[in-house]
Amino acid sequence: MVIILGFLIQWPTIITMMMAPALIIMYLRLSKQEEKIMMVEFGDRYLEYMNIVPRFIPAIRRMHYEKENHN
DSSP: OHHHHHHHHHSOOHHHHHHHHHHHHHHHHHHHHHHHHHHHHHTHHHHHHHHHSOSSOHHHHHHHHHHHHHO
């Protein structure tokens, strides 16, 4: 998504302005579909993983999780 936004900033044409939101929506849907597949395959272990690691920016929730568990 960062690359898509970079293209939009670097090359703001009509095509990129139309494609960027479409691609972001497609990637969001794809990530949710992949999460469903992982839940079927790994069950509760994957749900625990999802509670620790967010979908797109892993470091933010991980830092918050570590602070909660170390106090």
